[in-house]
Amino acid sequence: MNRTVKAILIWGVFCLTCLGFSDTAWAMHISEGILPLPWAGLWTALALPFVIWGGWILSRNSDTTYRMTVAMVGAVVFLVSCMPIPVPTAGTCSHPCGTGISAILIGPVMSIFVTSIALFLQAMFMAHGGLTTWGADITSMGIMGSFAGILAFRGLRAVRAPLFWAGFAAGFAADWATYITTSLELSSALHGSQAFGAAFMAILTAFVPTQLPLSILEGFMTGGALMLVAQKRPDILVYFGVLEAEPTLNS
Numbered sequence: 486m487n488r489t490v491k492a493i494l495i496w497g498v499f500c501l502t503c504l505g506f507s508d509t510a511w512a513m514h515i516s517e518g519i520l521p522l523p524w525a526g527l528w529t530a531l532a533l534p535f536v537i538w539g540g541w542i543l544s545r546n547s548d549t550t551y552r553m554t555v556a557m558v559g560a561v562v563f564l565v566s567c568m569p570i571p572v573p574t575a576g577t578c579s580h581p582c583g584t585g586i587s588a589i590l591i592g593p594v595m596s597i598f599v600t601s602i603a604l605f606l607q608a609m610f611m612a613h614g615g616l617t618t619w620g621a622d623i624t625s626m627g628i629m630g631s632f633a634g635i636l637a638f639r640g641l642r643a644v645r646a647p648l649f650w651a652g653f654a655a656g657f658a659a660d661w662a663t664y665i666t667t668s669l670e671l672s673s674a675l676h677g678s679q680a681f682g683a684a685f686m687a688i689l690t691a692f693v694p695t696q697l698p699l700s701i702l703e704g705f706m707t708g709g710a711l712m713l714v715a716q717k718r719p720d721i722l723v724y725f726g727v728l729e730a731e732p733t734l735n736s
Contacts, residue, residue: 514604514622515618515670516614517615524674525617528621529620531628532621535628536598539594539601558596559587559603562584563603567580567613568580568581570699581660582659584626584663585655586707588635589652593631593634596630601619624666625663629665634707638652649708649709649712652707652711653705656703657701660696661696715728
């Protein structure tokens, strides 16, 4: 766990350094004011029940190990999603999401909950995303990213795929589910006189040059992180049901 904490701190310093020395501010997530209020309200109404559900789960579980792991995973999601790669043609940025690993470790609903907190803090203090678009960003990165990640992971584990490759699929799927949904949100609200399908493909295509390598990188990162935890602290994976407990001699 000490190495994990050190890694989080190093990434935090790296991200803050990048932000401090950047000459150009690139919008991340869906920025404030991009979506018309009716669309922003729709996505917020969809996201809020999941956020409330996650808060209820956390309030009902007083186990120290559980709460500390949730907090640590939330910090990872916050830091990982603070690494912007500009996409000038889309007027926004690509970035890793971290929801693949969070959904595996703490479940998709709690992954949505910690993502909502990360997005709120980024909107309030870093001008990434916005308050009116908070629900849309939760829907794409939190809901769709988390469920795509956990479904990919569990699907591959069900056919006995190695832990690393199941984790890789989770990170890759979470990334693309996020950006496909973001493209859907933007094209639905902003296609104007252009056909919805054409607007959707144009926005999605703009993400491909940056998001394809990022999604592959996040796949390796997710698989590697799971293998590291499995080697150093397999009890954590057993605790959250990712791995089955090893049978004992008395069982």
